[in-house]
Amino acid sequence: MATEISTPLKGHCTCKTITYEVLAPFLCTNCCHCTWCQRETGTAFVLNAIIETSNFRITSETKPVLIDTPSASGDGQMIARCPNCYVVLYSDYGGDGTWTTFVRVGTLDYESKKTVKPDIHIFTSTKMDWIDLTSEKERGVPIMEESYRWSQVWRKDAIARLDLLKLKIDEAKKAEEGAGMGKEESQI
Numbered sequence: 001m002a003t004e005i006s007t008p009l010k011g012h013c014t015c016k017t018i019t020y021e022v023l024a025p026f027l028c029t030n031c032c033h034c035t036w037c038q039r040e041t042g043t044a045f046v047l048n049a050i051i052e053t054s055n056f057r058i059t060s061e062t063k064p065v066l067i068d069t070p071s072a073s074g075d076g077q078m079i080a081r082c083p084n085c086y087v088v089l090y091s092d093y094g095g096d097g098t099w100t101t102f103v104r105v106g107t108l109d110y111e112s113k114k115t116v117k118p119d120i121h122i123f124t125s126t127k128m129d130w131i132d133l134t135s136e137k138e139r140g141v142p143i144m145e146e147s148y149r150w151s152q153v154w155r156k157d158a159i160a161r162l163d164l165l166k167l168k169i170d171e172a173k174k175a176e177e178g179a180g181m182g183k184e185e186s187q188i
């Protein structure tokens with residue numbers, strides 16, 4: 001499932017007020033067919049590519065605005081929009097935005113986004129009937145009715161990076177005793 005990706009990947013909103021870079025290959029790319037993502041994107045599914053926030057950088061002077069938005073998991077998400085054209089660039093789920101960023105694949109430059117394919121399809125119980133995932137199944141991509149645990153699906157190198165991230169989260173938790181900002185493995 002691994003894809004050859006040369007980083008940094010670059011992306012921007014429609015008016016180019018916001019530009020960003022992704023400094024490492026994505027950990028995992030979720031194709032989510034839940035009704036929430038359908039509504040929030042105005043289409044049949046969303047492509048969210050997950051990256052450590054430390055490997056994601058806004059390169060424009062202007063920063064996105066963060067809008068608190070509900071999500072299917074119930075944990076909510078902060079959706080980052082351009083303050084000028086309001087296109088969504090990325091979202092942070094479950095309040096752990098300090099650690100992982102879910103990039104909207106469609107905002108990557110064409111050359112970058114061509115390299116990104118779903119690693120998993122989730123919430124397919126509400127997928128549109130006309131979307132045929134047969135070729136995705138043949139490609140070996142897991143198809144989940146609902147959510148999944150990251151450790152079940154992610155590539156080995158991505159899990160190693162996730163473990164490293166968990167260590168950092170634990171360290172930060174200790175450093176900020178009582179702040180309660182760490183997060184267990186997520187189910188999005």
Ligand SMILES: [Zn+2]
Binds near residue numbers: 017018082083086
């Ligand atoms: Zn814009």
Ligand SMILES: [Zn+2]
Binds near residue numbers: 072
């Ligand atoms: Zn969804």
